[in-house]
Amino acid sequence: MSKNYKQIAQDVVAGVGGAENIKNLYHCQTRLRFTLADESKADKDGLEKLDAVKKVILNGGVYQVVIGTDVAEVFDAIQPLLPDHPAAQTDGAPAQKKSAFERVIDFVAGVFQPIIPALSGAGMLKALLALLVVFKLVDSTSQTYAIFNFFADAVFYFLPILLAFTEAQKLKCNPILAAAVAGIMMHPNWGAMVAAGEPVRFFDLIPFHLVSYTGTVIPIILVVFVQAYVEKALNRIIPKSVNLVFVPMLTFLVMGTLALAVLGPIGSVVGEYLALVFNFLAENASWAPAVLIGGLLPLMVMFGLHNGVAPLGVMQMAELGYDSIFGPGCVCSNIAQGVAALVVSLRTKNTKERQVATSGGITALMGITEPVLYGVNLPKKYPLISAMIGGACGGLYAGLTHTHRFATGSSGLPAILLYIGDDTMMYFYNIIIALVITAVVTAIVTYILSLKFEKTEEN
Structure with missing residues (x-):
């Protein structure tokens, strides 16, 4: 992506109908989320032609422009373009009707998404403390342990x-x-x-x-x-x-x-x-959540449903002290998407596709999948299918072994540290095995399918 964020911001604002058409704007890890006064004024096709835009999605009355990892910089560049527009709040434009389900998803996302950075930071602190204890660098009875622990625990408390x-x-x-x-x-x-x-x-x-x-x-x-x-x-x-x-x-x-x-x-x-x-x-279906999330998460992300499911992991952690509902399946799914894209980067003859697949695949391995989902896997289809199969297989192993994480945080390779806890490395080893299964199955299926689909594209 070009780093001329000012120009990108101007193009995006123009694409959504101008500053006066924007009633509200915030962002998550990869998307600009607009509430527009009149969605008919937005130019979806024009936005998707911009190099900086991966995809445009309308979900739950929120106009979502997928940017990728540069979303915060683009968001900051848009802010000076948005003076207060009282008319945009009361111009009489018809409100977008949402179904009850869409309203619930929108509400849950609005409540939980803003606290994700704090949960992630606290989760990684917990993981670091667990490592220090496991390798006997910090005694669990010491003052250092107690202080470190409340540093990490404050967000959850x-x-x-x-x-x-x-x-x-x-x-x-x-x-x-x-x-x-x-x-x-x-x-x-x-x-x-x-x-x-x-x-x-x-x-x-x-x-x-x-x-x-x-x-x-x-x-x-x-x-x-x-x-x-x-x-x-x-x-x-x-x-x-x-x-x-x-x-x-x-x-x-x-x-x-x-x-x-x-x-x-x-x-x-x-x-x-x-x-x-x-x-x-x-106790009775430990495999089910991890398989469903591992296999279907890309589809959930496309429709915004992950925003309603992810908080279940936070709730489970608040009640039981660990998350087996969302975390294991999510990390398997993200790794699967990254691996599928990297295989595509080796198989495709298209230079631009190779560049997008390589950078997006690495980003996905770190836990942010939307750039590669909308830039490679979804358009080509076969990598998405491969990733869903691989993610489900890895999730199945994680579920059958009752693997769970002890803190909320990133869902990429750094997230494996979140599986250290309860004075054991068992869950840590199990999530690594689950990710190896995910990567191997995804790579094999992606390669096999590429023999047909990449050959077809070359002709």
């Missing part, structure tokens, strides 16, 4: 506060108030009351259920969902002159009470049932 903030942004309520309500649920004094085990009644009337909320997911999602409506109602009712004082005060009072008396306990029960489901899968 305070996960409700992070989720409260991102969910509030998604629901367009005050993220600081939401984070503060999460703080109420995690206050040390409440933790002490839970530990004491004695009945707690607010005003000697309202019973508070003794539940600890540190590191949980479902309770705070329920709480902030309700808070969004409470806060908006208070803003409508309370006069503007005293709004700044009384809305936060009443929000804390109402939501603190609801959180500890009703919503938090309900969320805790839901989390417990989720844990039962995860345990059932682990």
Whole structure:
């Protein structure tokens, strides 16, 4: 890709209908995600002809422009082109109707995607600490271990506060108030009351259920969902002159009470049932999640469904301390796509395809697959089929051996460190074997299919 990000930004903005057509913009690891006032003004074909753009996808009312690993630089270059446009917010353009399923996926993605960098950083710290312990460079009873551990654990311990903030942004309520309500649920004094085990009644009337909320997911999602409506109602009712004082005060009072008396306990029960489901899968069908994710993840990425599945791994980790739902299958799938592309780079006679397949294949091995998915594997089809077969085979081994990761992070080769934990290297060895199976099966199938398809393309 050209590194003239300013020009790329101008071309992309023009392609989506101009700055005045952009209502909202954010990005994930590889995609610019636009909310447009009028999608008919966007030029999908024109955008896809740009060298910097791999693919354009419309999913859940979000106009997604796949850039690749340079997405953050392009995003930064677009920002100066986007002054506030009040007309873009209220121009009367018809809202894009979403199905209930699309709304759920969009909501889950909006809540969890912003915290992925923090989860990844913490996960790699946990993996590094596990390595230091395994190789006896750090004693697990030392102060160094304790300090290192809370460096890595802080993100997971305070996960409700992070989720409260991102969910509030998604629901367009005050993220600081939401984070503060999460703080109420995690206050040390409440933790002490839970530990004491004695009945707690607010005003000697309202019973508070003794539940600890540190590191949980479902309770705070329920709480902030309700808070969004409470806060908006208070803003409508309370006069503007005293709004700044009384809305936060009443929000804390109402939501603190609801959180500890009703919503938090309900969320805790839901989390417990989720844990039962995860345990059932682990004991009775451990192969299923890893095979499905390993084989079907490329299709999920194409339709944006991975955004709804990946958080299940975070939830499982919050409940059980490990993830076997998403992580093993995901890393197998990503390695499979990378290997398939690298085989294509050796088999194709097209110079440009070889360059894209080589660079994209290496990037995929590091965990970012969209450039090679849309640039090579999907257009040529046979590498995508090969990668799905190889990813499923590797996932099958990982599932049958109950392989799981102990932290959330990258899903490329660096992710194998996340499988060190529980004072054993067993899961680490198993994920390496799973990836070897993935790579070998993918390479063989890709090569066999290339004998037909690459030969056909040359004629």
